[in-house]
Structure formats: structure tokens, C-alpha cells
Amino acid sequence: MTGNKSGLLARRIALNVINSTLKSKKSADELFNNHKMLNKIDQRDRNFSYNLIMTTLRHLGQIDDMVKRCLNTELPKKAYLARDILRLGICQLVFLRTPPHAAVNTSLVMAEIENQGPYKKLLNALLRRIEREKTSIIKEQDAAKLNTPDWLWNSWVNTYGEIVTRKIALAHMKVPTIDISVKSNITEWAKKLEGAVLPTGSIRLRSSSNITAIDGFNQGEWWVQDAAARLPSTLFTNDLKGSLIADICAAPGGKTAQLINSGANVVAVDRSKARLKILNENLSRLSYEAKIICTDATKWKPGNLFDGVLVDAPCSSTGTIRRHPDVKYLKSPEDVSKAHDAQLRLLSNAAEITKIEGQIIYSTCSLQAEEGPDIIDIFLREYPNWRRDIIKNASFKNNREFITKNGDLRTLPHFLSGLKDSDNQKITSGMDGFFAARLVRLN
Numbered sequence: 283m284t285g286n287k288s289g290l291l292a293r294r295i296a297l298n299v300i301n302s303t304l305k306s307k308k309s310a311d312e313l314f315n316n317h318k319m320l321n322k323i324d325q326r327d328r329n330f331s332y333n334l335i336m337t338t339l340r341h342l343g344q345i346d347d348m349v350k351r352c353l354n355t356e357l358p359k360k361a362y363l364a365r366d367i368l369r370l371g372i373c374q375l376v377f378l379r380t381p382p383h384a385a386v387n388t389s390l391v392m393a394e395i396e397n398q399g400p401y402k403k404l405l406n407a408l409l410r411r412i413e414r415e416k417t418s419i420i421k422e423q424d425a426a427k428l429n430t431p432d433w434l435w436n437s438w439v440n441t442y443g444e445i446v447t448r449k450i451a452l453a454h455m456k457v458p459t460i461d462i463s464v465k466s467n468i469t470e471w472a473k474k475l476e477g478a479v480l481p482t483g484s485i486r487l488r489s490s491s492n493i494t495a496i497d498g499f500n501q502g503e504w505w506v507q508d509a510a511a512r513l514p515s516t517l518f519t520n521d522l523k524g525s526l527i528a529d530i531c532a533a534p535g536g537k538t539a540q541l542i543n544s545g546a547n548v549v550a551v552d553r554s555k556a557r558l559k560i561l562n563e564n565l566s567r568l569s570y571e572a573k574i575i576c577t578d579a580t581k582w583k584p585g586n587l588f589d590g591v592l593v594d595a596p597c598s599s600t601g602t603i604r605r606h607p608d609v610k611y612l613k614s615p616e617d618v619s620k621a622h623d624a625q626l627r628l629l630s631n632a633a634e635i636t637k638i639e640g641q642i643i644y645s646t647c648s649l650q651a652e653e654g655p656d657i658i659d660i661f662l663r664e665y666p667n668w669r670r671d672i673i674k675n676a677s678f679k680n681n682r683e684f685i686t687k688n689g690d691l692r693t694l695p696h697f698l699s700g701l702k703d704s705d706n707q708k709i710t711s712g713m714d715g716f717f718a719a720r721l722v723r724l725n
Contacts, residue, residue, distance in 0.1 A: 601715025
């Protein structure tokens with residue numbers, strides 16, 4: 283396939299994914315990875331297509347505001363494909379710095395292919411005007427607020443205040459890094475992979491190239507895991523060596539691998555066969571073993587008690603927006619309420635299968651208070667034989683901001699800023715938003 287045709291196909295894939303994500307509320311990653319035309323383009327164009335999708339979603343509020351500023355009337359509803367072609371064109375012109383002739387011409391060709399010919403003249407005029415005026419428009423925009431849906435912005439302001447909310451929103455606009463957890467020899471692996479050791483015990487890679495091609499992956503020496511995602515499993519204070527730990531909602535297995543690496547005997551529970559298949563594949567690559575059970579963890583009765591239970595509860599995933607910007611448009615307040623109810627059921631059942639003096643680590647990758655501290659408060663009112671075990675600041679002496687006033691763990695997307703590696707080079711900031719609490723059974 284020639285470069286021009288391949289580049290056009292990469293953009294058409296992006297158009298399909300953006301349209302289905304916003305119209306049908308489907309995961310952009312799943313849509314992209316399963317796209318029937320993906321095998322027709324090379325790796326370079328795949329990277330371009332994926333970057334175009336993610337950048338459009340990160341800056342969608344700004345992009346739509348630009349259109350609004352340049353149009354006297356809204357595009358008709360039936361012109362949804364033309365609207366998405368316009369969004370992709372603006373993204374290329376403003377945020378990807380694609381040469382104007384390439385961004386405009388491919389947009390017009392796509393309009394023709396997608397039966398949006400009647401809108402070609404309008405698209406051409408809008409794209410060329412935005413190319414001319416983009417610098418002045420961007421200066422006038424409140425990017426942080428425009429790129430954050432109102433319901434999320436308001437909920438975060440209520441929880442964190444406007445200053446922190448703005449920092450969160452700005453962090454969501456940055457391209458995320460890739461962090462990994464290693465079995466051992468973290469310093470050696472950081473040097474070998476030219477990465478940086480983080481205070482969380484992760485290695486932050488400087489390149490986001492093909493993961494499976496990186497040294498040590500196929501040998502099972504490490505696994506991909508965000509710096510924040512690895513923290514909950516480290517919060518057990520009891521010696522994990524030889525202990526029996528249940529990992530609830532375990533797939534895809536990053537935390538399971540951590541627990542096994544710490545010497546625990548792990549029972550990994552998840553209700554999704556598809557996700558457990560991924561967990562199995564990940565553990566196999568790492569040469570790790572766990573007892574794997576496919577069941578609904580809210581009703582699971584194993585017949586024995588555990589030294590500890592990790593409840594990594596399904597949630598709205600608003601803490602992962604920097605890596606999955608589509609979450610902003612896939613989730614709603616109703617999703618938070620549904621997740622809240624399921625989280626309480628998971629935590630309640632976990633309490634029934636934990637030994638006296640045993641621990642539960644409850645965690646979510648959500649920024650919503652309803653899915654974090656509110657869950658713990660309700661649980662402790664209903665279960666007086668449990669107490670919150672304060673996570674000491676000393677555990678995170680270099681990152682005291684991780685600990686809340688209630689003694690829980692809370693990471694935010696703008697954390698891990700101002701860090702430098704052993705060569706005094708600046709480390710890219712940011713991490714997922716996570717909440718975790720440690721609970722102890724009294725009797």
C-alpha cells in the first residue's frame with residue numbers, strides 16, 4: 283500500500299473509532315485493537331492512528347469550542363460523520379502539527395468516501411480558518427475546563443477544590459508514560475532499559491515503543507503496571523511470605539503478580555472468563571502460579587479464611603483518564619452510583635472471608651469520593667468489628683501527599699512531579715489516580 287493510501291486508511295480507522303466511541307459508548311482501545319482494517323497498515327501508521335484518536339479525545343472540548351467559535355449555527359445531527367472528520371482535522375492542525383495540506387486534503391477525501399460530500403466546502407473553510415487563527419483561539423481557551431465534562435469537574439471541585447481540580451485536568455492532557463514492575467534487580471533493569479526508578483518502586487520507561495519487543499518482556503522479568511497501581515498491594519503490613527491472600531477482581535493480574543513475587547500463596551478471583559484468560563497468560567509469561575477461580579466475588583464462599591484480601595474493586599476508572607481519555611465520555615454519574623453499590627457488596631463479602639487480625643486492602647482507580655472514602659465510612663459503620671489501619675506518612679516519606687488526613691492512600695494524576703533520575707535528568711511527571719484503605723479485623 284502506498285504511503286498516501288496507508289495514511290488515509292489510518293485516518294479512516296481513527297474516524298471509525300472516534301465515531302463509535304462517542305456515539306455507541308464503546309472503549310476506544312478495544313475498538314482500535316479489534317479494527318478489521320488494522321492489519322492493512324504498517325506499525326508507523328498504526329501509531330499515528332492511535333495517537334490521533336487519543337489526542338482528539340484528550341482535547342475534544344477544545345476542538346468543539348473551536349468549531350463553535352467559527353460557526354454561526356451548529357452542524358445538523360445527521361452530519362455526525364462530517365463533525366468527526368472535522369474534529370480529526372482540527373486535532374492534526376492544532377495538536378499534532380500535521381502539515382496543513384495533509385490534514386485538510388485527507389479530511390476532504392474522507393468526507394467524499396464517507397458520503398459527506400455536501401459538507402466538503404464547509405469543512406475546507408473551517409479547517410483553513412482554524413489553521414490561521416489557532417494560536418489566538420488557544421490563548422483564549424480555558425483548556426483544563428473545556429476538556430473536562432461538567433459533572434466530573436464539579437464533583438472534583440467538591441472533593442479536592444478548584445486549584446487541585448485544575449491540576450488534575452491539566453495532567454489529563456499530557457501523553458502518559460509507561461511504568462513497569464520488575465521481579466528483582468530494579469536498578470539493573472532501569473539501567474538496561476534506560477528508564478528511571480520511581481519512589482513507588484516502579485521503573486518509568488522513556489519510550490513507548492512496542493512493549494513486547496522490549497528486553498525482558500518475553501523472558502518474564504517484568505510487567506506493565508502504572509506507578510499508582512502497584513501501591514495497594516504493598517500496603518499489607520503482615521509478612522506475606524507463605525500467607526494465604528485472596529485477590530478479588532484480580533484480572534489482568536498485575537497485583538496478583540506482585541503478591542506472588544512477595545511470597546504469598548494467591549487465590550485470584552474474577553467473574554470474567556475473558557479477563558481471567560489474560561491473567562493466565564500474564565502469569566504464564568512470568569512463570570508464576572496462582573489458584574484461579576471464575577466466580578462472582580460478591581457471593582463467593584471459599585470455605586476457608588484468608589490472612590489478607592485485596593479488593594481491587596471495579597469502578598468508574600476516572601483515575602485512568604490520562605491513559606484512557608475516552609473514560610470522560612463513556613462514564614456518567616449513574617455509573618458511579620452502580621459501581622458504589624457493587625463495591626460495598628464486594629467489601630462486605632471480603633469481610634466474611636478474612637481471619638481475625640487479618641487485613642483487607644480496598645482500592646479503586648477512581649477519583650470519585652463515592653467510590654473511595656465514602657465506601658470505607660459506610661463499611662466501618664456497618665462492621666464495628668473492623669477498624670481503619672492508618673497508613674503512616676513514614677511509608678511514603680518522599681511522597682507525603684499520597685496520604686490523606688484519614689490515613690488512606692490517595693494518588694492524583696499530577697503527582698510525581700519535579701523528579702530527576704540518577705543522571706539528574708528530569709523524569710516525566712504523572713500517575714493514575716488511585717484510592718486505597720487498609721482495614722483490620724478485630725474479632
